[in-house]
Amino acid sequence: MRKTLAELLAELERFGKRNDRAAKDVSRCMLNITRETGELFFVLARAVNAKDILEIGTSNGYSTLWWTEAARASEGMVTTVEVSDWKISLAEKNFRRAGLFRYIRQVRGDGGLVLKKRKAASFDVVFLDSFKDSYVGWWPEVKRVLRPGGLLVADNTLTHAGEMAGFMKLVERSREFVSADVPVGNGELVAVKARG
Numbered sequence: 214m215r216k217t218l219a220e221l222l223a224e225l226e227r228f229g230k231r232n233d234r235a236a237k238d239v240s241r242c243m244l245n246i247t248r249e250t251g252e253l254f255f256v257l258a259r260a261v262n263a264k265d266i267l268e269i270g271t272s273n274g275y276s277t278l279w280w281t282e283a284a285r286a287s288e289g290m291v292t293t294v295e296v297s298d299w300k301i302s303l304a305e306k307n308f309r310r311a312g313l314f315r316y317i318r319q320v321r322g323d324g325g326l327v328l329k330k331r332k333a334a335s336f337d338v339v340f341l342d343s344f345k346d347s348y349v350g351w352w353p354e355v356k357r358v359l360r361p362g363g364l365l366v367a368d369n370t371l372t373h374a375g376e377m378a379g380f381m382k383l384v385e386r387s388r389e390f391v392s393a394d395v396p397v398g399n400g401e402l403v404a405v406k407a408r409g
């Protein structure tokens with residue numbers, strides 16, 4: 214990995230931990246994926262040669278940087294959606310510092326509305342990392358926007374097992390997907406859509 218990006222990721226890991234320990238309100242927390250999770254995402258995205266990645270829940274862009282570094286290798290783009298203006302501007306600074314800004318579309322708003330507006334089969338990867346109570350309602354759109362052979366990834370299967378249970382059931386019971394609950398970091402749901 215490029216030295217500048219490796220240094221920025223390490224800095225963001227320190228910042229995230231310090232910030233979240235001190236934060237008085239969850240809306241001020243970064244709630245980033247772990248470093249090992251980022252490494253897993255990088256490999257997954259490269260494995261499916263991901264060119265179009267959708268992330269819902271940008272925060273300050275730590276996970277986005279991992280997805281984007283992988284997408285960049287195939288001249289791809291990451292679309293990342295966030296509701297907090299404060300976090301959108303923190304993320305933008307990090308994307309510029311990483312030299313990855315031109316590979317990222319930042320969208321302000323609700324991930325569910327963004328999903329509805331996208332064409333069928335328009336993403337190679339969909340990564341869900343926002344408030345978990347929306348995922349069950351988003352499921353039909355998540356399935357629709359993923360291309361055959363595309364990957365669905367969702368964070369927090371270990372740390373938010375209760376909140377994730379309904380969604381996990383839907384994915385596990387779907388005939389269209391094969392899935393695994395990977396005990397890395399906060400726990401990652403990784404599912405592949407059938408090739409048709």
Ligand SMILES: C[S@@+](CC[C@H](N)C(=O)[O-])C[C@H]1O[C@@H](n2cnc3c(N)ncnc32)[C@H](O)[C@@H]1O
Pocket residue numbers: 243244245246269270271272273274275276277294295296297300322323324325342343344347
């Ligand atoms: C767990 S954090 C994301 C962490 C980030 N993926 C990372 O690992 O660096 C969740 C983020 O989702 C945002 N969020 C919550 N609900 C959302 C929604 N419906 N659409 C888009 N973003 C949302 C929150 O503001 C918060 O910044």
